[in-house]
Amino acid sequence: MSESVRGRLLVATPTLYDPNFFRSVVLVLEHGEDGALGVVLNRPSETAVGESLPGWTPLASNPGVVFVGGPVSPEAAIGVARAGTADQTEGWSPLFGHLGTVDLGRDPIELPVDVQNLRVFAGYAGWTEGQLDGELDAGGWFVVDAAPDDVFTAEPARLWVSVLRRQGGRLAMFATAPPHPSSN
Secondary structure (H helix, E strand, O other): OOOOOOOEEEEEOOOOOOOOOOOOEEEEEEEEOOEEEEEEOOOEEEEEHHHHOHHHHHHEOOOOEEEEOOOEEEEEEEEEEEEOOOOOEOOEEEEEOOEEEEOOOOOHHHOOOOEEEEEEEEEEEEEEOOHHHHHHHOOOEEEEEOOOOOOOOOOHHHHHHHHHHOOOHHHHHHOOOOOOHHHO
8 A cells, every 4th residue: 555645635637537536626534455535525516504414504614515525325424524623522533633524413512522614525435445546556646735725615616726726836737737638
């Protein structure tokens, strides 16, 4: 296994045409010997968070919709939040820094942490043992550091371009790539 990319972003290269991941930005929540799991940060749906999780609506970052986290288990909901603590408590599992997952089955008022921002994802991106490493070796993804507000951006449609641009150098050039080479 290559070095873990847990907590980092996978930015789809311009040649990754899989419709699930075309121009996507994925936050890696887990990456180990058994595989990897992440959520796509720039695929908002039309479904308001309040339609299925009304108690969480006041905490949902703009736009207050459920995001398509990936093609695996689309019926499963994952809540990624920023909270006032990095310590694990009941219903709160920190990933890195003050970013973690919350138990969406609980009433947010009952959580022992102060949730400052929330993004709800339906489904996730999953890779079996060695699969993500193979995709990384093949050049399917750029691996970059996440900025504090990437998860909660109010402009998810611009995230792919903005993440690439802030890298500078060669990676920033990819932000101007046309959607398909035939457009060049």
